[in-house]
Amino acid sequence: MSTVDKVLDVTLSYIQENDWCGACYATAAINHILLNELEIQSELCIGVFKAEITNIEGVSPCYDHAWVEIDENIYDVAITKGLNINFGDEYLPAAGVRGECSKYFRYGINMNLDHEVGEMVHPLSKFMQTTPCFDSSIDYWDIVEILGSRIGLNLKKEELVSRYEDFEWTLVSGR
Numbered sequence: 001m002s003t004v005d006k007v008l009d010v011t012l013s014y015i016q017e018n019d020w021c022g023a024c025y026a027t028a029a030i031n032h033i034l035l036n037e038l039e040i041q042s043e044l045c046i047g048v049f050k051a052e053i054t055n056i057e058g059v060s061p062c063y064d065h066a067w068v069e070i071d072e073n074i075y076d077v078a079i080t081k082g083l084n085i086n087f088g089d090e091y092l093p094a095a096g097v098r099g100e101c102s103k104y105f106r107y108g109i110n111m112n113l114d115h116e117v118g119e120m121v122h123p124l125s126k127f128m129q130t131t132p133c134f135d136s137s138i139d140y141w142d143i144v145e146i147l148g149s150r151i152g153l154n155l156k157k158e159e160l161v162s163r164y165e166d167f168e169w170t171l172v173s174g175r
Contacts, residue, residue: 004070005098007034010150012077012096014143018134024078025121026140028066029128031075033144033164035068037153043069046121047108047172049079064117066169067107073099074107108172124167128160 001009011027011034014020020027025046032044049065067076077096097105121127128140138146141157148155 003038003040004035004075006151007031007038007040007147008075008077008096008098010147012080014147015077015080018132020132020134023132024076025066025127026130026132026143027078028068028076029121029124030140030144030147031068031077033160034148034151034153035070037148037155038151040070042075043170044124044167045069045108045172046113046117046169048111048113050106050109050111052106062109062111064113065107066121067097069170070099075099076107079105108174110174113171121169123165124169125161125165128164 032042035042046066050062080096145155
């Protein structure tokens with residue numbers, strides 16, 4: 001198993017353990033930090049996602065979304081909960097998007113993000129102080145430490161905050 005898959009698997013397990021829906025910004029940021037701590041260069045991306053198929057309500061989901069890219073390949077485990085529907089493995093593998101994107105999904109389409117999104121996620125160090133919906137006693141930095149320990153990293157919140165203080169998200173549009 002690759003190091004990238006180990007990071008994504010531990011994040012996906014955490015999403016499932018906590019039934020964490022709507023966590024794309026958080027999980028993308030967490031994955032980005034973990035990958036970078038393992039010296040795997042990734043890009044933290046934000047943009048508009050659109051499914052080219054309809055859900056059970058007859059709607060093609062389209063919304064603001066976040067994911068990680070490595071060498072221009074998309075990695076996204078939050079999508080497994082974000083659609084809140086079951087398209088089946090033909091459309092979305094249970095492990096999420098891992099490099100090869102489904103022909104049914106478009107990331108970074110040419111649509112404007114909600115203006116609140118930019119304010120919410122910048123700066124990254126402040127965004128990471130957000131508490132997840134399932135546990136108000138921790139923040140996203142704590143989750144980085146928890147997941148890091150599951151893959152053998154000994155991370156310290158204070159050091160991470162300092163290292164990622166000035167980090168910028170990459171806006172993806174026009175694909």
